[in-house]
Amino acid sequence: MISSIPKWLIGLFGNRLSPNVKVTATTFLSPEIKKISFKSDISDWDFSIGYASVIRVSETDFRNYTVSYHNKEDGIFDMIVHIHGSGVGSLFIDSLKIGDELFISPPRGKKIYDPNLKNQFFFGDETALGVACAFLPLLKANGHQFQFYFELDEANNSIPELLGLENYTVFPKNNSFRNDKLIGNLPLFQMQEWDIANFILVGNVKSVQTFRKVLKNKTQGTIYSQGYWLEGKKGL
Numbered sequence: 001m002i003s004s005i006p007k008w009l010i011g012l013f014g015n016r017l018s019p020n021v022k023v024t025a026t027t028f029l030s031p032e033i034k035k036i037s038f039k040s041d042i043s044d045w046d047f048s049i050g051y052a053s054v055i056r057v058s059e060t061d062f063r064n065y066t067v068s069y070h071n072k073e074d075g076i077f078d079m080i081v082h083i084h085g086s087g088v089g090s091l092f093i094d095s096l097k098i099g100d101e102l103f104i105s106p107p108r109g110k111k112i113y114d115p116n117l118k119n120q121f122f123f124g125d126e127t128a129l130g131v132a133c134a135f136l137p138l139l140k141a142n143g144h145q146f147q148f149y150f151e152l153d154e155a156n157n158s159i160p161e162l163l164g165l166e167n168y169t170v171f172p173k174n175n176s177f178r179n180d181k182l183i184g185n186l187p188l189f190q191m192q193e194w195d196i197a198n199f200i201l202v203g204n205v206k207s208v209q210t211f212r213k214v215l216k217n218k219t220q221g222t223i224y225s226q227g228y229w230l231e232g233k234k235g236l
């Protein structure tokens, strides 16, 4: 879905973009990371790992966010959002409070999980914490060997622990993942057992692209990559 729809076109959607979910809880895990719980009829939603929903963040703007937890029976789901600045999505999510009603689409998009590979590697930043949380129970239930790598602002270093994530390493957001050599020299990629794995790369477009290039030359696994945001670009 495009990130912005002209006003005249919105009318053609009728009430299909009207509020369909209600906010039931909000928590700031850090000044930049907000976890929000919603209630709705989600009985026919598909929560495949990697899928994302669009949130209507203004009359004409839409942004992608990932469901981090869901319970179809109770009709509840959570999202974890990076409040990063003055983007229309960031400001809208920052303002959400209990009782607010808004439009969120059913999840759709790109599947990123290959259950056939024992080893699963996941790289991302703050925008990837939601999908990481959704992924963890599946990794454990299916007996995978797994490793999460996160590049985070210092203020968010403790968030993976707060979220109960496991087997993770936090790296500072200092452009290390824009450097082919540094990525190639990471200890994990010197181990033969990680030569074949499912590599999932999400988050900042430039980090994802650099990481992908290194892994393509260095490993034989499958690589699923999707940039979630790009400096200077509105929506993705």
Ligand SMILES: Cc1cc2nc3c(=O)[nH]c(=O)nc-3n(C[C@H](O)[C@H](O)[C@H](O)COP(=O)(O)OP(=O)(O)OC[C@H]3O[C@@H](n4cnc5c(N)ncnc54)[C@H](O)[C@@H]3O)c2cc1C
Residues within 6 Å of the ligand: 050, 051, 052, 063, 064, 065, 066, 067, 079, 080, 081, 082, 083, 084, 085, 086, 087, 088, 089, 090, 091, 109, 126, 127, 128, 129, 130, 131, 226, 227, 228, 229, 230, 231, 232, 233, 234, 235, 236
């Ligand atoms: C499939 C998918 C799933 C996603 N899931 C999540 C999720 O679960 N949680 C989440 O927080 N985000 C998620 N995102 C990313 C989110 O959609 C983008 O960060 C989006 O651009 C935020 O919209 P905005 O209106 O706040 O900023 P925009 O108006 O899009 O951008 C304004 C400015 O802010 C910059 N910017 C955008 N995002 C960031 C950021 N994270 N950090 C620093 N600068 C930024 C832009 O480059 C631009 O310069 C996902 C994206 C995709 C494609």
